[in-house]
Amino acid sequence: MNPQARALARAGLHSGAGGVYQDTHEEHLHHLLHYSLLTPVTRAALSRFNPTGKSLSPRAKTALRPLVTIKLYNTKTKTKEVFEPLDRENVRMYVCGPTVYDRAHLGNARPVLVFDVLYRLLRHTYGADHVTYVRNFTDVDDKINATALARKEAGAEGTLEELVHERSDETIDWYHQDMDALGALRPTKEPRATEWIGAMIAMIEDLIAKGHAYEAEGHVLFAVESYADYGKLSGRSVDDMIAGARVEVAPYKRNPMDFVLWKPSDDELPGWDSPWGRGRPGWHIECSAMSYELLGETFDIHGGGNDLQFPHHENEIAQSKCAHPEGDFAKVWMHNEMLQVEGKKMSKLGQFLHRAGFAGQGCAGRGDPVRDALHALSQADGLD
């Protein structure tokens, strides 16, 4: 057994023709291979009885059912559940992506690799063309603004928004280089927040119209008391949150836990025209708006780091469920543990991947040290 195979075996993962996938029973491995051989033949045979290529009969669908069972730990229900996609033709997953202000750090690699394994497993099970994986780039951020503003003041040409875009382009390129070097597949879609501002404004208007948000001093805030299930994912009550809040509360908030959907921008900040004046969206609304536009009001899996459970994911749920009460937002919530160094979050340490000298040394299947180390852990293990 080579070192990578050993590391994968420790984590209960196997590497095969279709990539790397998690496998609970030897039997499943057999079925996976069996299915991958049979499917094209079965599909071809079925297509003779279904020349229009439209929807298949229930019997045909049963014949196409893969024999593998995927079990996922769902943070929402706190249990391990058998995964059954909403639509086997289009299994949909959203993972919160990075804020692209600088080089990727080791902590950024963790969710990328955890969800890369899941993405490969889903592609292997349902077919590579039947999985949609969306991971966003947050390019509305104070640190990106600061770099763009410094360049403008140093005489760079272009508007502040153009310079922000330019800085994000640079960091997205680096991110792609580093994650490609780790052997992670790129998601199906990688939306950038700045390209979906219109969808965010539409969702905020809808939330105001439905009584879940209000405008105050150029800001738009989400009213947490308007959503009874607020706090359910992370298991907190609004009262506990207020008691635990250390930040000074803005006077225009009706409830200290109300969070920003839109905020005003001055001349030194990028901004977009909106019904509430020139401004920019809050961070949480971008994932709700982009997942709705690209995956619909209900989709299969929502993933991200454990540190995003509160407030980010709690806020995403509140926004999405209130804007689209007919939908269920994400059926399964999955959270990976953090990478830490002496108890400190990686993102705070500036341990950039490229400086760590790992990225580019190897590639998937040939023993990349970072990939091996991260894969040797299950999704739920912390690493210090």
Ligand SMILES: [Zn+2]
């Ligand atoms: Zn998000």
